[in-house]
Amino acid sequence: MLPKFASVTARTKDEALSWLSSLENPKIIAGGTDLMVKMRAGKHYSHIIDVAGIPELLGVTEKDGRMSIGPAMTHARLSTEASIVRNARSLALACGLVGSPQIRNMGTIGGNLGNASPAADSIPPLLIHDAVLTLESRDARRKVPLEEAIVAPYVTSIDVKELIDSIEISPLRGYREGYRRVAKRATWAISRLGVAFAIREENGRFLDARLAIGSCTPMPFRAKKVEDLLKGAPKNEATISEAIRMALEEIKLISGIRPSYAYKLPVLQGILEEVLRG
Amino acid sequence: MKTIRFLLNGKEASIEVEDNETLLCALRERLGITSVKEGCGIGECGTCTVLVDDEPHYSCLTLASKANGRDIKTVEYLSSSGVLHPLQEAFIRSGAVQCGYCTPAMLLSAYSLLLRNANPDAHDIKEAISGNLCRCTGYIQIEEAIKNAAEICKCNGQD
Amino acid sequence: MFIGQDITRVDALDKVLGKAAFAHDLTKNNMLFACVVRSSRPHAVLKRIDVSAARALEGVVKIISHEDIPGENLFGAIKKDQPFLAAGRVRYKGEAILIVVAATEETARRASELVRIEYEDLENISDPFLSIQSPVLIHDGGNLLSHRKVIKGDAAKAFESSDVIVENTYSTTWIDHAYMETEAGLGYLDDRGRMVVASSTQNIHYKMKEISRLLAIPPEEVRVIQATTGGGFGGKLDVTVEGYLALAVWHTKRPVFMRYTREESLLAQTKRHPLYIVYKTGARKDGSLTAVEVNIVGDTGPYNSYGETVCLRAAVHATGPYEVPNVLVNSRMFYTNNPVAGAMRGFGVPQLALAHESQLDEIAGLIGMDPLDIRMKNALKRGSLTATSQVLNHSAGLLETLKAIEPAWRERRKERPGSGFGLGCMYYGIGNTGISNPSSCYLTLTPEGRVEMHSGVCDIGQGSDTVLLQILCDALGMEEMGIDLVRGDTDTSYDAGSTSASRQTYISGMAVCDAAQKLKKYLKEQGYYDGKPLKDICRDAADKGVPIFEGYFDPPTTAPDPETSQGAPYATYAFATHMTEVDVDEVTGVCKAVKVHAAHDVGRAINVSNVKGQIYGGVAMGIGLALMEEFIPGKSESFDNYYLPTSMDMPEVEAMIVEDREPTGPFGAKGVGEPALIPQAAAVVNAIYDATGIRMRQLPCDIERLKLALEKDKENKR
Numbered sequence A: 001m002l003p004k005f006a007s008v009t010a011r012t013k014d015e016a017l018s019w020l021s022s023l024e025n026p027k028i029i030a031g032g033t034d035l036m037v038k039m040r041a042g043k044h045y046s047h048i049i050d051v052a053g054i055p056e057l058l059g060v061t062e063k064d065g066r067m068s069i070g071p072a073m074t075h076a077r078l079s080t081e082a083s084i085v086r087n088a089r090s091l092a093l094a095c096g097l098v099g100s101p102q103i104r105n106m107g108t109i110g111g112n113l114g115n116a117s118p119a120a121d122s123i124p125p126l127l128i129h130d131a132v133l134t135l136e137s138r139d140a141r142r143k144v145p146l147e148e149a150i151v152a153p154y155v156t157s158i159d160v161k162e163l164i165d166s167i168e169i170s171p172l173r174g175y176r177e178g179y180r181r182v183a184k185r186a187t188w189a190i191s192r193l194g195v196a197f198a199i200r201e202e203n204g205r206f207l208d209a210r211l212a213i214g215s216c217t218p219m220p221f222r223a224k225k226v227e228d229l230l231k232g233a234p235k236n237e238a239t240i241s242e243a244i245r246m247a248l249e250e251i252k253l254i255s256g257i258r259p260s261y262a263y264k265l266p267v268l269q270g271i272l273e274e275v276l277r278g
Numbered sequence B: 001m002k003t004i005r006f007l008l009n010g011k012e013a014s015i016e017v018e019d020n021e022t023l024l025c026a027l028r029e030r031l032g033i034t035s036v037k038e039g040c041g042i043g044e045c046g047t048c049t050v051l052v053d054d055e056p057h058y059s060c061l062t063l064a065s066k067a068n069g070r071d072i073k074t075v076e077y078l079s080s081s082g083v084l085h086p087l088q089e090a091f092i093r094s095g096a097v098q099c100g101y102c103t104p105a106m107l108l109s110a111y112s113l114l115l116r117n118a119n120p121d122a123h124d125i126k127e128a129i130s131g132n133l134c135r136c137t138g139y140i141q142i143e144e145a146i147k148n149a150a151e152i153c154k155c156n157g158q159d
Numbered sequence C: 001m002f003i004g005q006d007i008t009r010v011d012a013l014d015k016v017l018g019k020a021a022f023a024h025d026l027t028k029n030n031m032l033f034a035c036v037v038r039s040s041r042p043h044a045v046l047k048r049i050d051v052s053a054a055r056a057l058e059g060v061v062k063i064i065s066h067e068d069i070p071g072e073n074l075f076g077a078i079k080k081d082q083p084f085l086a087a088g089r090v091r092y093k094g095e096a097i098l099i100v101v102a103a104t105e106e107t108a109r110r111a112s113e114l115v116r117i118e119y120e121d122l123e124n125i126s127d128p129f130l131s132i133q134s135p136v137l138i139h140d141g142g143n144l145l146s147h148r149k150v151i152k153g154d155a156a157k158a159f160e161s162s163d164v165i166v167e168n169t170y171s172t173t174w175i176d177h178a179y180m181e182t183e184a185g186l187g188y189l190d191d192r193g194r195m196v197v198a199s200s201t202q203n204i205h206y207k208m209k210e211i212s213r214l215l216a217i218p219p220e221e222v223r224v225i226q227a228t229t230g231g232g233f234g235g236k237l238d239v240t241v242e243g244y245l246a247l248a249v250w251h252t253k254r255p256v257f258m259r260y261t262r263e264e265s266l267l268a269q270t271k272r273h274p275l276y277i278v279y280k281t282g283a284r285k286d287g288s289l290t291a292v293e294v295n296i297v298g299d300t301g302p303y304n305s306y307g308e309t310v311c312l313r314a315a316v317h318a319t320g321p322y323e324v325p326n327v328l329v330n331s332r333m334f335y336t337n338n339p340v341a342g343a344m345r346g347f348g349v350p351q352l353a354l355a356h357e358s359q360l361d362e363i364a365g366l367i368g369m370d371p372l373d374i375r376m377k378n379a380l381k382r383g384s385l386t387a388t389s390q391v392l393n394h395s396a397g398l399l400e401t402l403k404a405i406e407p408a409w410r411e412r413r414k415e416r417p418g419s420g421f422g423l424g425c426m427y428y429g430i431g432n433t434g435i436s437n438p439s440s441c442y443l444t445l446t447p448e449g450r451v452e453m454h455s456g457v458c459d460i461g462q463g464s465d466t467v468l469l470q471i472l473c474d475a476l477g478m479e480e481m482g483i484d485l486v487r488g489d490t491d492t493s494y495d496a497g498s499t500s501a502s503r504q505t506y507i508s509g510m511a512v513c514d515a516a517q518k519l520k521k522y523l524k525e526q527g528y529y530d531g532k533p534l535k536d537i538c539r540d541a542a543d544k545g546v547p548i549f550e551g552y553f554d555p556p557t558t559a560p561d562p563e564t565s566q567g568a569p570y571a572t573y574a575f576a577t578h579m580t581e582v583d584v585d586e587v588t589g590v591c592k593a594v595k596v597h598a599a600h601d602v603g604r605a606i607n608v609s610n611v612k613g614q615i616y617g618g619v620a621m622g623i624g625l626a627l628m629e630e631f632i633p634g635k636s637e638s639f640d641n642y643y644l645p646t647s648m649d650m651p652e653v654e655a656m657i658v659e660d661r662e663p664t665g666p667f668g669a670k671g672v673g674e675p676a677l678i679p680q681a682a683a684v685v686n687a688i689y690d691a692t693g694i695r696m697r698q699l700p701c702d703i704e705r706l707k708l709a710l711e712k713d714k715e716n717k718r
C-alpha cells in the first residue's frame, strides 16, 4: 500500500516544469521502478509528477559530434537503439542487463540517474562517454557533468524543482567497448560489480583506455589515474598489472577496506585482466 | 480520485482510481480481474505482469493513472474470441501449469514475445520469461509450450 | 488405459484462463480484513501492549489477543507447543501477538502499526550449539527438542578395519518455500452458523481439527476448504491464516479475509532446517562401505513444527541409498530463537544428501575409483538391508537409475576450462516415518450417471487430482473419464492426510484403489461390465438409495526402535540419480548449471508429464539450494535479497523415468515430489569439485563463497 499523494501526468516539458515549481513537495516519476518500491516502504511525497510520456524527453539525437539521450528512454529501447549500439556499446549492453524484461520496459535512464544507486548499471557506461546532464527548471537551465551530479549514494545535486532534460554523451568509435557485470543470479539481480570499458589500441600500445567501475565504491567512478597510466603505454603484462594495482589502490583510497572487498577486489582484478588483455 | 480511460483487453474501459493506486490494485479490486496476481508487490516475482501496449510491465509498480490512454491486456485477452489461444492450449498440453499462480503472467510474457518474434529460439524464450518467477515447474515445460505454440501460430498465421 | 498416459490436468484449463480462484482471490459481501501484529524481538516478555491508538482508528472493528481465545491457544502437527497468539512471551522475531480486524486491509495494516508493545528482552538463543548450555529455557522441557539415534552393527570397530576413512563437516542454512502465492484465506459463518475457512493449504482435515481445538467447538462445526493453492512445498502444512481467520470470524460474526504480504511470509513462516552435519565414512580399498558415523545438529527455532520429523527422517536417511553394514547416527534438534523451521520438500534429506554424496566422492577419489562405479558397488537393491535393517523386498531401482545415467556419464567431456561433472544419488521413504498415516476416500454414483470421487487430498499444483482420477478410471476399467471430482472440502471428503512426504500418489492412490475394488464389485453385480450403461445403473441406485464405496490405505510400517531406530519406517522407497554438468567462472565465482540428467525410479509413472514436471521443478529448487538461496534472519526481507532461480539459471534437464514397480502401490507407483529435489544440490557440489578441485561443504555455494574458496585455494597452493 502506498502512502497518500496526489499525482499528475505531464504532457509537455513545460507542464512538468511549471508543476515542479508550483507544487509543494513534488517528486518526478518516470518508470516508477525505483520510486514505487521506495514509496511502498514508506517514503512520502505530496505530489507525484509523471514525466514518462513527455515526447521531448524521449529519443536519441546526434548533433555536433555529441549524442543526446532523452531521460525517459527505457532501458529496453536504449539496449536496441541502433545509434547507441553503434556509438556507445557499453551503454546498450548495460541497459540490456538491467533487471528483467519488465523492468527494462518500464525503467528509464533518467530514473537510473535520478536514483543514483551505487549499483546503477547505466552509470559506468555513461561515465566513460563523458556524460553531461542538462538540468532544467522553470527559470533556469544548466549543464552538469554526470560525475558532479551524483554527490553521494542515492543523492544527486539535481534540485527538487529540476528535471533532467537530456543526457549528452560523446560517441566512441573504433574502440573495443563493453560492459561486464557480476550478480548473484543469472539475471534480475542487482549487480555486485559492473565494469564499463572502451579501449583503443594500435601496434601493441594502448592509445586510449576508458574504465568506469560500479557497485564497488559509494558512487560508480571513472578510473582516471589508471586511464592516464594506460594512455600510450605498451600493451604488456607489466602495464596491465600496474594498471590493476593502481585501480585497486584507488578504490581502497576512496572507500577504505570493506568486508565485501574480500570478494569484489579479486573479481575486479580478474575482470580487468580480461578486459585489458582483450 | 481521477478518471482513467484505457483499452482493457480490446474494450474501452473507464474507471475512477485513487491518485496513489497501483494498476494491480485497480485491475483486481475495481475491475475484478483477479488473474493478475500479487506475489511480492515490488517487482521481484512477475505474477502481476500485464501488457501495456503489448509490452510486459509489472502492474504492482505501475500507477493506475499510467494506464490512461494505453492498451492494457491481461490473460483474459488471449481467449477473448471464445477459443483458447495456441499458447494456452500448449501450456495445458505440455504440463506447463502446476500450481498455476504464475501462469497468467507467464502467458502474457510469452504472448508479447510471439508478437515481437515469430521464430523465437530457446534463448529468446528463456529471456522472455526471465522476469517471471515460477517455483513449481523449473520453467522447462513452460519453455516447451511456448516453442510449440510458436510453431502453431506460424502455421495459423495468427498473432 | 489412463495410467502412463499424459492426461492433461483437470485444473489446467481454469488456470490458463485466469479463472482459478486462489485463496488471494476469495471475497464475500460485507467482508472484513485481518492482519497480524508481530513481534519485533526474538525473545522477550511482553510487558505492556497498548492498543488504544489502533483501536481509535476509524474502521477498526476488533483487536484480538490470546485472552480472546475460547479454546486451546497451542497448535502443532507433531506437538502442541506453538501459540496462535503469544501469551506474555515471544520466542522469535515475527511471532504473532495480536490480530487486528478492520473494514479495509489498509486500515488493518495501519492500525497494526499503531500498536505499542513494551518488551523486556530475554537472552536471544541464536546458536543451536549453545542452546543446550543456556540457563534460559525456551520451553519448560529444556532446549533439546529431540535426539534420535540409528545404531546398526558396530561402527567404531568397523572403522578400525577400514582402509580409508573420510571425515568432514557440512552445513546448510534456512531456505524459504517461496511459493508464489503467500498465505491467504477467507473465513465466514455458513447459513447454519458453522465456521468455514477456505485457504491456501496442504491439509484440510488437520486444519479443521486445529480450528476446533482453538475455538473449543466440535470438528463437525468446522469446515475447511482448500482454495486453489499457489504452491506449498511443506510451508502450508502448519496452521497460518486459518487460525487467525477463525478467531476473527468468531469474534466479529462477519466474513474475514486476510493474506500475508511477501515480507510477512518471509518473516513469519517456517523455513527449511539448517543442519550441521559431521560425517565420517569408512570404506575398503575395493570401494565397499564399511561404516558411517554421523552427528547431526539441527536448529528448529522456538517451536517444534516438524522439527522432530526432520530429526528422525534425517537420521534414518543419513547413509544415503547404500548398503552400509555399520551405522551410528546421532541426530539432535535444538530449540533456538531463530525462525521456526518446519516441513520443506525432503524433510532434512536434501541436507544429508549433500553430506553422503560428497563423502562418497571423496572416498572414490582416495581409492581411485570412478564416482559412478562406487555408487553402483554400494547401491541398495532388492534384498538389501537399509540403515534401519529393513529388507528391501520390492521396488528398489537405484541401480537402474545409475544405469540410465551411465552412458552420459561415461561419455562426459570437459569441453571448457571450468566445466565439471558430478553425481548425486538418493533414496527416500514414501509417507510418514514409522507411524500410521492413512488416507481415506469415498466414491458414489450421481443421478446423472457418473461416478463421483470424494477426495480430501490437497492438490497444491503437483497434480494429485489428475493422477487419482487416472488411477480410479483404470481401477474401474473405464474407457472414458466418466468421473466427477469432489475435492478439497472437509464437508464432502474423508481425511486423506497431508500433501507431504511424497505420499499422495502412493497412499491416497491405494485408498482410491481400495474404494474402486468395492465399486467395481458392485458395478459387476449390476452388469456394467456386461454392457449395462452406467446411467441406468445409477438410476437404479438412486431409487434404492445411493451406496457409498469407501477406500482406505495405511502403509505397513513399524515404529522405529526408540534406541536404535531399527525397523521398517516406510513401506517403500523412491530412488534417484542426478548427474550435473557445471561451468565455473573462476574469475567471478559464478557457477552455472549447464545440464542435468535426472533418473528417477518412481515405481510407475501414472502421468509422465506430471512426473517430469516434478523432476524439473525439483531440479530448479535444488539449483537454488546449491547456488543461491539463503534466508538470513533480519536481512532477507523480500525477494530483492532472497534469490530464486529464474529461467536463465536453469540447466537443460533430461528427465529419465525408471519403473521398478512397487507391488504395494497403485499400479506399481511410489512417489517423486521430494526425490526430485533431494540429490540435486549434492550433484552440483560434486561437479564444482570436479571443475575446481574445491570441496564446498557449506550451502549455498553462492558466487561469493565460491570465489573466496577459489582465492583461498590459490593461496594455499602458493
Ligand SMILES: Cc1cc2nc3c(=O)[nH]c(=O)nc-3n(C[C@H](O)[C@H](O)[C@H](O)COP(=O)(O)OP(=O)(O)OC[C@H]3O[C@@H](n4cnc5c(N)ncnc54)[C@H](O)[C@@H]3O)c2cc1C
Pocket: A027, A028, A029, A030, A031, A032, A033, A034, A035, A036, A037, A051, A071, A072, A097, A098, A099, A100, A103, A106, A107, A108, A109, A110, A111, A112, A113, A114, A115, A119, A120, A121, A122, A158, A162, A163, A164, A165, A188, A189, A190, A191, B042, B043, B044
Ligand atoms: C526488480 C528490480 C530490479 C532492478 N534491477 C536493476 C538493475 O539490474 N540495474 C539497475 O541499474 N537498476 C535496477 N533497478 C532499479 C531501477 O529499475 C532503475 O534504476 C531504473 O532505471 C529506474 O528508472 P525509473 O524510470 O523506473 O525511475 P523512477 O522510479 O521513476 O525514478 C527514480 C528516481 O529518478 C528520478 N527521476 C526520474 N526521471 C527523472 C528526470 N527526467 N529528471 C529528474 N529526475 C528524474 C525520480 O524522481 C526518482 O527519484 C531495479 C529495480 C527493480 C524494482
Ligand code: FES
Pocket: B037, B038, B039, B040, B041, B042, B043, B044, B045, B046, B047, B048, B049, B058, B059, B060, B061
Ligand atoms: S507482484 Fe511481484 S512483481 Fe509485481
Ligand code: FES
Pocket: B096, B097, B098, B099, B100, B101, B102, B103, B133, B134, B135, B136, B137, C180, C230, C231, C461
Ligand atoms: S506453476 Fe506454481 S509458480 Fe509457476
